[in-house]
Amino acid sequence: MTSTLSRAIAHYPNRFDPGVVSKLPEHLQETIRRRSKALGPGYTLIYREPVEFVSGYGAHLIDRDGNDYLDAYNNVPCVGHAHPHVAEAVARQMAVVNTNTRYVQEALVDYAERLLSTFPEELSKLSIACSGSEANDLAVRVARFHTGGEGIIVTRWAYHGITREVASFSPTLGAGSPLGPNVRLIDAPDPRLVAPGSTLDEHMRQQVRGAVDDLERHGYRLAALITDCAHSSDGIFTDPPGYMRAVVEEVHAAGGVYIADEVQSGFARLGESMWGFSRHGVLPDIVTMGKPMGNGLPISGVVFRPEICEEFGRNVRYFNTFGGSSIPVAAGAAVLDVFEKENVQQRVLENGNALRAGLREITKNSPYVAEVRGAGLFVGVEIVKDRQTLEPDRALAEDVINDMRDRHILISGTGTSANTLKIRPPLAFDSADVTRFLETFAEVAKNRL
Amino acid sequence: MTSTLSRAIAHYPNRFDPGVVSKLPEHLQETIRRRSKALGPGYTLIYREPVEFVSGYGAHLIDRDGNDYLDAYNNVPCVGHAHPHVAEAVARQMAVVNTNTRYVQEALVDYAERLLSTFPEELSKLSIACSGSEANDLAVRVARFHTGGEGIIVTRWAYHGITREVASFSPTLGAGSPLGPNVRLIDAPDPRLVAPGSTLDEHMRQQVRGAVDDLERHGYRLAALITDCAHSSDGIFTDPPGYMRAVVEEVHAAGGVYIADEVQSGFARLGESMWGFSRHGVLPDIVTMGKPMGNGLPISGVVFRPEICEEFGRNVRYFNTFGGSSIPVAAGAAVLDVFEKENVQQRVLENGNALRAGLREITKNSPYVAEVRGAGLFVGVEIVKDRQTLEPDRALAEDVINDMRDRHILISGTGTSANTLKIRPPLAFDSADVTRFLETFAEVAKNRL
Known part of the structure; x- marks a missing residue:
């Protein structure tokens, strides 16, 4: 199916490839097939294994098996899921x-x-x-x-x-x-x-x-x-x-x-x-x-x-x-x-600073991280093949995104080459969330970055 | 203020003229003045005396004095206000x-x-x-x-x-x-x-x-x-x-x-x-x-x-x-x-038929009503100066609309000449609502049509 997609669609960062639906857990397969049949043009799921949530609070989303995901991606529920x-x-x-x-x-x-x-x-x-x-x-x-x-x-x-x-x-x-x-x-x-x-x-x-x-x-x-x-x-x-x-x-x-x-x-x-x-x-x-x-x-x-x-x-x-x-x-x-x-702005400032500082510390010696950048709770981590040439590495970025997802933390990708990690949590993201995020990111980075 | 408005705005059927705000009840004046100051381009109130509602049910809206208005205009709350x-x-x-x-x-x-x-x-x-x-x-x-x-x-x-x-x-x-x-x-x-x-x-x-x-x-x-x-x-x-x-x-x-x-x-x-x-x-x-x-x-x-x-x-x-x-x-x-x-469709069919039949009966001898038309609960009553020439009478249409509003029934106007009464209630409109509507319309028609 991918081959029939235009470059415009193929560029979509971190998109799920509907061609691999049969490799998913059974309960997802059926819903995704029905979804593809009923929905109009342009609908895209994200992650190699898409996610479905049944409840949420703060910066957390709960799947149907009760797993608690840390949402470091969704900006719409700014004061927290289901506040x-x-x-x-x-x-x-x-x-x-x-x-x-x-x-x-x-x-x-x-x-x-x-x-x-x-x-x-x-x-x-x-x-x-x-x-x-x-x-x-x-x-x-x-x-x-x-x-x-x-x-x-x-x-x-x-x-x-x-x-x-x-x-x-x-x-x-x-x-x-x-x-x-x-x-x-x-x-x-x-x-x-x-x-x-x-x-x-x-x-x-x-x-x-x-x-x-x-x-x-x-x-x-x-x-x-x-x-x-x-x-x-x-x-x-x-x-x-x-x-x-x-x-x-x-x-x-x-x-x-x-x-x-x-x-x-x-x-x-x-x-x-x-x-x-x-x-x-x-x-x-x-x-x-x-x-x-x-x-x-x-x-x-x-x-x-x-x-x-x-x-x-x-x-x-x-x-x-x-x-x-x-x-x-x-x-x-x-x-x-x-x-x-809740003095949201101050919380964003503090937790954003802590998040970026932690990410910089974790990636400072990585040959594959060009830059950790951003402000507040909007953070980009640019993934490259080489820190000197800055050649983008979208595949590696998507490996990191999906490793994070498999460890129950949601981020996605962005940028002209879809090679920048997009970290943009609900503003409810608190200091415990920062800690959990950085601990998990450090694990993923150890393998990948 | 009206004189500085373009024809496009002046055409707006049943629009409130902000130039007459000082003639309104005091509690409305202040809100409307603040509103004009804070809101962006194009905002328009309707009726010569605009309305404000604090609650609703079915096809009814209640103002701050407890008056029960019959809403025969709003199509958004289709199954009824605050269902x-x-x-x-x-x-x-x-x-x-x-x-x-x-x-x-x-x-x-x-x-x-x-x-x-x-x-x-x-x-x-x-x-x-x-x-x-x-x-x-x-x-x-x-x-x-x-x-x-x-x-x-x-x-x-x-x-x-x-x-x-x-x-x-x-x-x-x-x-x-x-x-x-x-x-x-x-x-x-x-x-x-x-x-x-x-x-x-x-x-x-x-x-x-x-x-x-x-x-x-x-x-x-x-x-x-x-x-x-x-x-x-x-x-x-x-x-x-x-x-x-x-x-x-x-x-x-x-x-x-x-x-x-x-x-x-x-x-x-x-x-x-x-x-x-x-x-x-x-x-x-x-x-x-x-x-x-x-x-x-x-x-x-x-x-x-x-x-x-x-x-x-x-x-x-x-x-x-x-x-x-x-x-x-x-x-x-x-x-x-x-x-x-609630079998909404059947209700619309029946009450719409009753509404149009009643309106036709009330207006059948009026020299100023060219036509009662529409289907279901979407009804137009075209107001003219002369039933033969069909010359539009927007002023009379707006008199009727505002007389209805003063009797606590909401309708508005439409059409190229803004001379057609637009009657388009929530689909919750029931047979008692039809009766109330027709009784009030008959009173207004006696004076105006």
Whole structure:
């Protein structure tokens, strides 16, 4: 079956190969066969032996045999799997009423004000949608409307979502999903790409300038640069912060807007602050968010500087049936409660630092680990054939991922060559989880790295 | 404030004019002012005096003063506001675990099989997304990929959603949201548009042919015709069924696919069957659904004939984070439980017939009612200045809508001239609700119609 798959699909990091279903435990075989028959295009399981969970708590998932897996991969259940405070808030709202934004809803206004209070005051308008894709789609629609431009700049292996528009600037989706003629790619901020004598700031500035020039040469004015503040699909590049100042300067000089895609990096994922852009000391024109926003309830958001979206609002109807309705908003508010009550950001900072320090210690002498990088609880470990040439070793990365899975710890892969371990646990990940993770990783590393 | 609004926004049926906020009860004023300040572009309240609800049950909504409103407008809470079976199913799942489609989930497979069993067997593949917009976006992406064409045909005042792609073929969004150069508009199936001596079938066939010819003349091959089986935004046109056979023949002859948008018309809304297309005796290539699917939990779906989506699946990655995750699926399955247990479809058929019969009786001598139309619990009452000329009377329609609201019954408006009363209650609407609705409508009609 693999042979009939396009390169785009084959690239999918850590994907399960349905061709080997018969080698799986029997109870999985039947479900996977039924699943393949009933589900539509593009569904992919992960791991050589896929996993099924029947319950969860904190950063832990329990399979049907009662095994406790440490989840070091899922960012959606940010405050923890089945967090009781969120579960109760949703249950309470479900039992009462769910109205949409055509009706007055005090809880929506309370939530909007509360979420906006985590932003610089210039970012003062919130729209709510269902998914990160919808959020990015709206953000770019507004950017196009505001600027009158069409050009879009993203990083070389960016992923921003799956609507037709957003897929057109998500190069990670591969050749089967063509980029728009109005889309230009720039390097992710990988300090190793910087020419000797230059700086990351200067490198990124030149990247943006080159893209703007090429767009203009083809008749496109810039609408927006949109980047994931964690550069997750590019391979996780977060540091050193600061380079975004040069990027934003160039974007504004070209008449475009800067959209910070915080779907992955937002909600304290990077530890030092609630939003990834803050680390760079820049002010976005638009910020999008999604995955962790409702701890699993579908909810996403777009935050605007008012001058960016006013004209759009006067001219374009936009009603999102579910976006801003009572139930997702109840989930979103409960997540913010937990952030305050449990001091989530500080926990992320501390456990993220401990996790990266431990990983660096374990891998410091490995010839196959190019780098341990990231911020907060978003960590990449780049696996290579040779530390000098940096030649990617996807096969080894997937061996490590699956060894970890067999030892009941969930991580996955990312990056242009799918050779970077992606470690991105629920933010409920605590110090005991860090210890368990590092102990298990050390065992795997002893064999593999 | 109204004067600065574009025609596109001003057209919004039954919209609240924020310029008159100071005339509202005090508790609403403050919330609406805060709301205007905090929310992003495009948010619109409805009714001259907007409403706020604190609880609901069946087809009823309760305001903060304890008034019981009869909801004859909201289609999302299809099995009833805060239906206990759905609320419990979601609460139970929230307290256990929520995983996405990268993991094996038996409940997802069970749900997919169960939902697919309501379709003809040729429609055998289900994809799950978050919103109707995402569903229609994916449907058209797949149609473009499958056909290699780009042309899209919709009805003249269609609404299919709010992603950039879907907005490009949603003419109801108005001039602020431009149609794509690849989009052509045809008449909604209004029998009154048929020339003497012709038939609705023939009229619709000629409409499609004309659109295909014009697309081809501009270099576009047809990708898809997508229509709402209830033609909700066009003004609610459901009958006589059958004309879709000619439409689908023409679409297939031109190499396109037929997408049945069942976001409004699906889940037994039209009474005779689970899906609106069944009334026409046609087989769609793709079916999309949304709003009522999870009774308020964000979930939508796309059902494909396998030969339409296979190649897309082999070439394009598509992962929808929330789509198909455990919580929305639990809601979707609970909705299907209620459909079976409460025999929802039969209830819709009976109460819909009674509702339309009653409305026809009340309005039969009114010079201002052109037509009572629709099927099941989707009813349009077209309000005109003159029954002969059919000149639309939006102002009178909005008087009726707001008189009904003041008598605690919720309906709204639709149609190219926003002059058709849109009556589209939760499917929980029972015979007592029909009686209450008709009694109140008769009072309003006595003054207005």
